[in-house]
Amino acid sequence: MSELKREAFNKVIEWLRDEGFPKVDVVVDDEGSSKLYARVFPLIDEPLFFYVDFRRKSIDSFIIGANIDFSEEDKRSITALRAQAQNQVYMDIRKLVYPTGINLDTRFPRISLHKLMFLDSLKDKQYFFDSINNLLNAIQLVMIRFDELRVQRS
Numbered sequence: 252m253s254e255l256k257r258e259a260f261n262k263v264i265e266w267l268r269d270e271g272f273p274k275v276d277v278v279v280d281d282e283g284s285s286k287l288y289a290r291v292f293p294l295i296d297e298p299l300f301f302y303v304d305f306r307r308k309s310i311d312s313f314i315i316g317a318n319i320d321f322s323e324e325d326k327r328s329i330t331a332l333r334a335q336a337q338n339q340v341y342m343d344i345r346k347l348v349y350p351t352g353i354n355l356d357t358r359f360p361r362i363s364l365h366k367l368m369f370l371d372s373l374k375d376k377q378y379f380f381d382s383i384n385n386l387l388n389a390i391q392l393v394m395i396r397f398d399e400l401r402v403q404r405s
Contacts, residue, residue, distance in 0.1 A: 253310055255310070255311075256287065256305050256310065256370070257285070257287065257305075259305065259313070259373055260305045260313070262373060263289075263303055263313075263373065263379070264277060264303075266376060266380075267289075267383075270380070272291050272292070272293055273292060273293075273294065273295045274290075274291070274292035274295075274300075275289055275291050275292075276289060276290045276291075276292075277289045278290070286306065287304070287305035287313075288304050288305065288306055289303045290302050291303060293387060299317070299319075299390065301316060301317040301383075301386055301390070302314075302315070302316055303315055304316070311369055311370045311371070312367055312368065312369050312370070313367075313370070314365050315365070315368060315383065315386055316363060316364055316365030316366065316386070317365075317386060318361055318362070318363050319362045319363075319364070319390065319393055319394070320360060320361050321361070321397070324401060325360075325397050325401070326359075328397075328400045340400060341357050343396055344357065344396050347389075347392040347396060348364065348389045348392055348393065351385040351386075351388055351392070352366065352382070352385050353365070353385055353386055353389040354366060354367075364386060364393070366385070368382060
């Protein structure tokens with residue numbers, strides 16, 4: 252692991268903690284060294300988190316992202332729909348999320364949101380936090396779409 256990546260990871264973790272994210276868990280290996288991966292919980296007592304992952308083979312990039320697993324209720328709501336309606340839900344999610352600058356993969360029963368970032372972008376703290384806010388907004392947009400699905404089914 253390059254020293255440059257380790258320094259960038261530490262900088263990101265420091266920024267997140269300084270900005271008041273209530274819980275930033277850095278994942279460590281058996282020897283107590285950082286794996287350059289962290290889970291960031293934006294809200295106290297909420298299980299949803301996003302991650303910062305510097306473990307890529309690329310020497311100058313990292314990923315911020317989140318995985319949203321469908322609840323049992325969401326799974327029932329989606330499987331109750333016809334195939335065309337299921338496809339429409341996924342199209343709606345893409346239409347909501349892509350304008351935020353966040354990419355997504357939809358593999359039932361999970362939606363993965365992610366953004367590729369480059370170490371050079373860490374020269375601009377505003378860009379980094381705008382990307383974090385876009386990710387958090389994308390998470391909320393996905394959650395809202397599933398809330399709509401549950402309401403429609405009731």
